[in-house]
């Protein structure tokens with residue numbers, strides 16, 4: 331059962347939330363405010379100026395494009411409503427959201443815990459880049475809460491995890507995570523890109539910050555890059571101030587496209603949930619498929635947690651062809667509907683042979699240790715007809 335306590339359904343919020351304040355000229359849609367500069371009529375307008383006013387999520391007016399833009403503010407208000415949060419900050423990509431959050435919350439000498447099986451760039455940044463600032467990271471196996479607790483040190487400040495994870499859809503036991511974090515006074519940050527606010531709202535469980543790559547389901551059309559950090563004012567306001575310094579912005583045109591894409595979030599994700607499950611069930615019984623990872627399959631290691639927390643399993647299905655890389659590639663090349671590409675969450679179904687896409691630069695032993703075998707395929711289901719996708723998968727499997 332999805333734990334939503336909101337009285338307004340996600341589908342209604344996706345269409346309407348966040349927009350009303352920003353309807354200039356009686357326009358139904360939020361205008362693209364294409365400006366870098368906001369002007370002042372006279373010096374009297376500046377009299378009560380304090381910098382803080384422009385970093386508040388609902389300022390009376392803007393001053394300069396790096397500190398805020400009305401089209402972007404509308405997007406941020408919609409995202410905050412969808413997550414049931416006080417505030418949201420839109421940034422230039424999902425990775426900008428991940429890196430900005432970790433850089434803000436962690437100081438030299440501090441330490442954080444990252445659950446494994448996460449997006450590879452997040453792992454690279456956490457274990458590699460942050461080292462130069464003297465920030466320690468311990469990787470713990472997803473789902474091992476004893477290991478997670480054992481990894482906590484006096485200097486530990488936060489726990490970072492995806493849920494569901496990329497690419498094996500491991501799911502957090504959110505009540506358990508939050509209980510441990512509270513006991514040790516740690517912050518929790520969850521990258522819920524794979525869930526979307528339609529399937530999961532981590533803040534309702536007491537998580538402190540939620541991260542999204544808006545490039546994926548929230549924009550939904552594979553045409554923009556952006557990210558977001560969503561949560562309480564005491565955490566988001568310093569992030570907004572940091573954004574003013576770092577300048578990792580979303581352009582107004584991009585914000586408009588995400589606002590537009592987000593209106594159909596519920597419709598798209600409902601279809602992706604239904605297709606994802608049907609396709610996972612089809613693949614699991616197919617003799618040429620060795621193993622399938624989908625959170626709502628009883629065979630998935632986090633099936634019980636997924637059933638308890640997710641409204642749907644989403645559109646990503648990872649599976650291993652019962653064969654080698656050559657056979658996996660033959661299958662992929664025989665597909666007619668999905669395009670080969672490295673993303674997910676859009677209306678077009680996309681297929682990624684992960685060993686040579688996303689993990690191509692990772693040494694083979696390291697890649698295998700992460701579970702990315704040569705014959706692993708990540709299928710990211712779009713909104714095409716489910717039966718057409720299954721028929722296409724069946725004919726391509728027959729060609730192996």
Ligand SMILES: Cc1ncc(COP(=O)(O)O)c(C=O)c1O
Nearest residue numbers: 423424425449496523543545556
């Ligand atoms: C779970 C997750 N988080 C973050 C990112 C990074 O997002 P972006 O590509 O928008 O920087 C990705 C990208 O695939 C992802 O899968």
